[in-house]
Amino acid sequence: MIAQLIFLLFTIAAVVLFTINVRKIIRNINLGRPLNRSDRKAERLMVMLKVAFGQTKMTKKPVAAILHFFVYVGFIIINLEVLEIIIDGLFGTHRIFAAPLGGIYSFLIGSFEILAALVLVGVIAFYARRNFIRLKRFTGVEMTSWPKSDANYILIIETLLMAAFLIMNAADYRLQQLGSLHYIEAGAFPISGLIAPYLPSSESALIMIERSCWWFHILGILAFLNYLPYSKHFHILLAFPNTYYSNLEPKGEFSNMASVSNEVKAMLDPSYTPEPIAEGGKFGAKDINDLSWKSLMEAYTCTECGRCTSACPANMTGKLLSPRKIMMDTRDRMEEVGKNIDKHGKDFKDDKSLLGNYISQEEIWACTTCNACTEACPVNIDPLSIIMELRRFSVMEESQAPASLNAMLGNVENNGAPWKYSPADRLNWAETK
Amino acid sequence: MAELVAKGEEPEILFWVGCAGSFDERAQKITRDICKILQHVGIKFAVLGTEESCTGDPAKRAGNEFLFQMQAMTNIQILDGYNISKIVTGCPHCFNTIKNEYPGLGGNYEVIHHSQLIQQLIDEGKLKAEGGESFKGKKITFHDPCYLGRGNNVYEAPRAALEILDAELVEMKRCKSNGLCCGAGGAQMFKEPEKGIKDINIERIDEVLDLNPNIVAAGCPFCMTMLSDGIKNYNKEDEVKVLDIAEITVRANGL
Numbered sequence: 001m002i003a004q005l006i007f008l009l010f011t012i013a014a015v016v017l018f019t020i021n022v023r024k025i026i027r028n029i030n031l032g033r034p035l036n037r038s039d040r041k042a043e044r045l046m047v048m049l050k051v052a053f054g055q056t057k058m059t060k061k062p063v064a065a066i067l068h069f070f071v072y073v074g075f076i077i078i079n080l081e082v083l084e085i086i087i088d089g090l091f092g093t094h095r096i097f098a099a100p101l102g103g104i105y106s107f108l109i110g111s112f113e114i115l116a117a118l119v120l121v122g123v124i125a126f127y128a129r130r131n132f133i134r135l136k137r138f139t140g141v142e143m144t145s146w147p148k149s150d151a152n153y154i155l156i157i158e159t160l161l162m163a164a165f166l167i168m169n170a171a172d173y174r175l176q177q178l179g180s181l182h183y184i185e186a187g188a189f190p191i192s193g194l195i196a197p198y199l200p201s202s203e204s205a206l207i208m209i210e211r212s213c214w215w216f217h218i219l220g221i222l223a224f225l226n227y228l229p230y231s232k233h234f235h236i237l238l239a240f241p242n243t244y245y246s247n248l249e250p251k252g253e254f255s256n257m258a259s260v261s262n263e264v265k266a267m268l269d270p271s272y273t274p275e276p277i278a279e280g281g282k283f284g285a286k287d288i289n290d291l292s293w294k295s296l297m298e299a300y301t302c303t304e305c306g307r308c309t310s311a312c313p314a315n316m317t318g319k320l321l322s323p324r325k326i327m328m329d330t331r332d333r334m335e336e337v338g339k340n341i342d343k344h345g346k347d348f349k350d351d352k353s354l355l356g357n358y359i360s361q362e363e364i365w366a367c368t369t370c371n372a373c374t375e376a377c378p379v380n381i382d383p384l385s386i387i388m389e390l391r392r393f394s395v396m397e398e399s400q401a402p403a404s405l406n407a408m409l410g411n412v413e414n415n416g417a418p419w420k421y422s423p424a425d426r427l428n429w430a431e432t433k
Numbered sequence: 434m435a436e437l438v439a440k441g442e443e444p445e446i447l448f449w450v451g452c453a454g455s456f457d458e459r460a461q462k463i464t465r466d467i468c469k470i471l472q473h474v475g476i477k478f479a480v481l482g483t484e485e486s487c488t489g490d491p492a493k494r495a496g497n498e499f500l501f502q503m504q505a506m507t508n509i510q511i512l513d514g515y516n517i518s519k520i521v522t523g524c525p526h527c528f529n530t531i532k533n534e535y536p537g538l539g540g541n542y543e544v545i546h547h548s549q550l551i552q553q554l555i556d557e558g559k560l561k562a563e564g565g566e567s568f569k570g571k572k573i574t575f576h577d578p579c580y581l582g583r584g585n586n587v588y589e590a591p592r593a594a595l596e597i598l599d600a601e602l603v604e605m606k607r608c609k610s611n612g613l614c615c616g617a618g619g620a621q622m623f624k625e626p627e628k629g630i631k632d633i634n635i636e637r638i639d640e641v642l643d644l645n646p647n648i649v650a651a652g653c654p655f656c657m658t659m660l661s662d663g664i665k666n667y668n669k670e671d672e673v674k675v676l677d678i679a680e681i682t683v684r685a686n687g688l
Contacts, residue, residue, distance in 0.1 A: 060611070249533070250529075250533055250584060250585050250586065251583050251584050251585075252529040252533055252579075252580045252583070252584025252585050253529070253533035253534055253584075254493060254494070254534065256498075256502065256534060256537045256538060257498045257502075260498045260499055260502050261502055261538065263499070264499065264502040264503055264506055265506070267503070268503075268506055268507075283498065284496065311611070313613055313614040313616060313633045313636065314627070314629070314633070316636060317626075317629045317630060317631040317632065317633050317635075317636050318628075318629035318630030318631060319626070319627045319628070319629040320627065320628075321627070362627055362628075365624070365627060366626070366627040366629075367619050368579070368614045368616060368617070368618040368619045368621050368633065369494050369579075369618050369619030370579040370583070370614035370618050370619070371579060371583040371584060372579075372583070372611075372612075372613070372614065375583050375610050375611070388494075388496065391494075391495065391496030392496040392497075392498055393496075394496060395495060395496035395497050396496065396497065396498065396499065401495060401496065401497075402624050402625075404623055404624040404625065405495050405620055405623060405624050407623075408491060408495070408620065408623035408624075409492055409495060409497050409500055412487045412489070412491065412492050412500055412504065413500055413503075416452075416485075416486030416487050416504070417452040417455070417456060417486070417487050418452055418487060418491050418622075418623055419452065419456055421455075421456045423483055423486065424483055425455075425456070426450075426455045426456075426482060426483045426485055427455075427480070427482040427483055428455075428461075429450070429454070429455055429456075429461035429464050429465060430465075430468075430480075
């Protein structure tokens with residue numbers, strides 16, 4: 001009874017804390033500018049099913065795709081087992097699904113065990129890739145100590161959780177064989193059956209092991225749930241809405257700014273009456289609240305895998321620009337702004353901004369807008385749109401383009417071509433042969 | 434275009450030449466070759482000539498949305514004034530901008546890139562690879578322009594123009610949706626690169642040279658410049674030619 005009460009308290013605390021933190025993240029995402037992505041629902045659903053559920057974009061790197069698939073499927077399916085654990089915990093039952101499911105139960109438990117083993121394989125390989133093989137993709141200026149530790153913490157926690165799950169089953173299996181009270185014969189144990197012979201043989205020791213692992217596993221899951229909002233691992237939740245709200249237009253198409261259209265139309269046609277628009281007061285983005293909510297959601301979705309950066313032509317030729325850094329900076333700045341709001345109220349302004357304090361001019365001007373980053377992202381994150389908004393602010397609000405670009409812009413304005421040629425010479429190609 | 438209107442005629446298609454195609458010496462040649470193809474198959478076309486102006490692409494990518502929209506709206510007025518409905522461009526940047534970004538500003542046209550035109554003509558049987566230079570035994574690789582490939586998912590059209598040649602087509606590891614940029618996009622063409630360890634076009638040319646091709650095919654005047662500069666950097670101009678899809682088509686047909 002006391003155990004049930006403790007379990008209930010932990011569960012409630014975990015859910016409450018998680019809700020509070022998720023609401024803060026939602027509030028932060030809503031600091032962004034409006035953007036309508038509520039159209040084409042069926043198409044959006046398909047994109048989500050393909051890209052997030054189906055993991056189709058992961059396959060560009062097949063080894064990572066297979067390892068990630070183990071962990072992903074394991075995570076989704078083993079959640080069924082977590083449901084049973086929670087019910088058992090709350091009602092003091094043991095393996096409550098065993099009786100109603102009968103033979104299917106054994107099949108399920110057996111499958112979970114195989115999945116857990118595959119998760120272990122994936123997670124250990126991932127750890128090795130980061131720490132021993134040291135893939136280049138997991139390095140870079142933005143991969144400072146926290147992002148590196150974050151990745152390792154996730155992998156270590158997952159290893160421990162899976163190990164606890166398997167050892168728990170192993171002890172349970174032994175207890176079932178001993179005919180111990182409460183430990184009804186249920187389940188199939190293809191993996192833990194291999195561990196079982198190494199466990200002590202006394203019933204009390206086995207119960208100790210089974211119970212400790214049970215508690216460690218479920219409290220670990222509740223703790224891990226609450227680690228998510230602080231971690232890059234939040235992608236396991238946001239990957240789904242993030243792909244649902246993907247940009248469905250061709251990648252080459254950049255948004256036309258409605259606020260600019262109004263002014264340009266008024267310039268070309270004095271009788272034009274501007275339509276009212278909801279956009280904020282400035283052109284482009286200086287800080288996170290000038291970006292769209294979608295860009296902000298993307299920053300929380302990013303799991304820092306670095307596929308964008310490794311595909312970026314600027315980055316691979318040694319330039320400062322890294323699309324992954326753009327996303328991580330956006331999240332870090334959003335967290336900072338969020339903390340300021342928590343401490344000082346919603347109108348508080350510090351003297352910092354995303355452009356300047358986090359992302360430099362040198363970074364944004366190195367981009368070739370080639371869309372390699374957006375193509376590479378397995379969850380359809382678009383670092384390019386952030387870079388473009390920062391460029392727009394630099395040019396239209398601060399006149400801060402590189403000098404040679406200003407010369408190009410001047411040429412387009414004065415003679416309708418990016419070079420200094422007279423419009424009268426435009427047809428000369430037809431004469432010279 | 435103005436002359437055609439004066440005669441009371443209408444073109445089947447407007448050829449949007451673009452700034453590079455109008456002014457860049459190397460691209461001018463490609464412009465003339467696109468005209469040759471149009472004339473060869475008997476398509477009645479027009480160009481805007483001195484009435485054409487920059488689409489605004491480099492201004493938009495450089496962050497100057499005002500200038501882009503000024504250019505766009507002025508161009509739309511001219512195009513609509515001539516009642517244009519179909520456009521072929523010689524440049525993926527013009528193609529992308531007119532096709533995707535003009536509709537939101539009131540300019541709605543059917544826009545194709547010249548590689549798509551060539552593909553259509555091949556499919557219709559109007560264009561073959563005969564009567565001209567033989568590409569037999571030549572090794573050719575195609576460099577995907579970002580704004581044609583990833584930007585608009587046009588991967589097959591330029592390859593169709595190469596497939597009808599009797600040549601050996603080879604793909605670079607970074608091709609199609611994984612294609613590597615030449616380094617010119619996003620207004621980079623008009624500025625010096627930021628500090629780094631290598632230029633992007635050299636990174637690309639290294640990959641080209643690994644294949645040891647006779648020809649690297651391009652579909653964009655900016656890629657043309659970047660790739661040619663990369664080849665020059667290694668003094669390989671005699672071994673590896675950079676040719677536009679249109680130039681290859683013209684040569685293969687002896688136009």
